[in-house]
């Protein structure tokens with residue numbers, strides 16, 4: 001079993017959250033936070049900052065680690081290990097990239113039916129300010145066969 005380390009960043013503004021519509025590649029056609037592969041030679045947080053800049057055109061240096069999610073797919077050896085961050089302090093105007101089209105959403109109007117199915121399970125923990133850890137077993141890209149999800153005190 002090998003693990004692929006990925007970042008995922010959510011930018012918050014009072015009652016709003018910044019999501020991006022994935023225009024191509026993995027997760028295409030779904031809204032999500034910003035993130036991607038963590039490269040060799042960078043920390044996970046540095047990778048998260050880099051991807052946020054590349055995908056949304058905003059720069060933040062004050063990310064808070066809020067979640068750790070592992071995703072396994074039936075029949076596939078690679079486990080995705082997603083490190084979730086949030087920030088309220090950033091500079092720059094969210095800008096469309098070739099990967100992502102950013103848009104602000106009211107936190108009570110998050111388009112879960114156009115997002116990864118796990119999001120509706122852990123978003124409530126993120127939105128209430130909790131830290132969380134979870135494991136999800138997927139069959140394909142639409143069905144969660146089983147999962148566990150728990151709040152944690154700190155990372």
Ligand SMILES: CN1CCN(c2cc(NC3CC3)nc(N)n2)CC1
Pocket residue numbers: 006007008026027032033034035036037071080082116118119138
């Ligand atoms: C670059 N990454 C890709 C993985 N990712 C995921 C994954 C995910 N579920 C997993 C079944 C796929 N759910 C959210 N919300 N994000 C974050 C961004």
